[in-house]
Amino acid sequence: MTNNNVAHLVMLTVTLGLLAGCGSGSDNSVVLPPVDPDSSWALSQWKLTLPESKDSYFGSGGSGAAEVIPGGCSLDGSSLNEDLSNDYFWVTEDALHFRVPLNGGVSTPNSSYLRSELRELFTWSPCESNGDAASTWPVSGQHQLSAVLQIDDYVQNTRPKVVVGQIHALDVDQALVKLLWEGYDRPVRVILNQQPGKDSAFSVDLGVVNTDYWSYDITMTATGVIVTAGGVSQTLKFNGVDLSTDWLALQYYFKAGLYPQVDKNNGGVFEASFRQVVINHQ
Template structure:
């Protein structure tokens, strides 16, 4: 029988709870749908995962990837005829794959790959990524800047994943996030810091000034599969991480526990993938495999 352990600290409550507390019953069918089987391998990720409400950012420039005069990071959108006219490939949700950055493993997992050989970042970052950005209630070819949700209701991102390859001299990558539309400060970054370091939940207390603190979410050995669940429900953020034995859970609430109430005035979106925190010219490589990815929104 697993033990229940609760450790109280100034800003947080840490709890070890049984793994079965992970999902709510109504999510199980959807999560099973988004978990590929080995017979589905060697197909584009969109054959195994529902990507209609995501876009992907790649670690190369639009100029490099599309031949357009733009040095910012390239993106692939879902939906027919929604991508730049310079792009002649498949949409994200119906066939897109690239063996250098985004494709399926032999077991059907979704692979996010980032070679650190230069490349391009987004406007507000110096780091490169192969990472999905949620497009909440997005209509095909619509304005993706409006595809966000408020902190009211219940919003969750769950994933099963493993880090397969990393740059040993600086093994840091962000695998899950909550961002606010009008803030350069992420509300949350879930960051893997290598096989011998604790996973960290990095939380910004204020949307304008940042003032981040980080929480030890437990050791995740290299190449071992693990799970996370990130939930923002009625202004309370909860992060849960499951390793081999138990789930470590942490919660903070806007307007208390050192968190600014200004977060209540923002709208948010999830991100998931491989957002590398190492120098993009280091010559290393990062590869993250997701065998499950699911988002849920309830009013």
């Protein structure tokens, strides 16, 4: 495995092709692949953050949010794999399932919101002490996150807002890209920060997605970012106007799952099924 051409896949089938319509920007429909009971999900290049404390989930470790890590590297020696099943994440032969109940819980540093979310571990070696810093990629090349998902449940007493995909820079509080779903009656929205390390958020709209499975695609190069959902694409360039060129000097990772932008004590729940998550680095 090299940094020049790495493909990390979490998907239903063992083939490398994207789903028809995924990221094409031409059609809201998604053709789902057939379920192959003999295939497996590749979870070894992700870690999972849960909306529960380490003390509560593992029995020790402190009040911070619990993380389940592959390779037996979790606090209690457990692993993120297909056998993992808890109140916030489980695996079936047709999907990865994420769930975030909004009845209290534990958020991560620099956020007041809960999450059940995968964080990419790029070229990761199991249990390395500097895992987060070593598990990032530079801007050079092309980096793509594509997913097919369905929002199965969401809060009813307020506008549902949930981030389902991100590009994040190491040691920067603000995400470069957050893909936000706000209900089936509104377009999917991309929230970006013009400059790293500053509150410089702005947003652009993508398309409205249907109530069945839908797809998104986030691609990043040294030129800029292209984001697609609901048949609409938006391109933001690192030109000092759309996005600051300061982003070019940083290291990055993808995130996918559920990160509700709703108060953790609101009540209700967010739940989603991801039929495919594909990360490709070239």
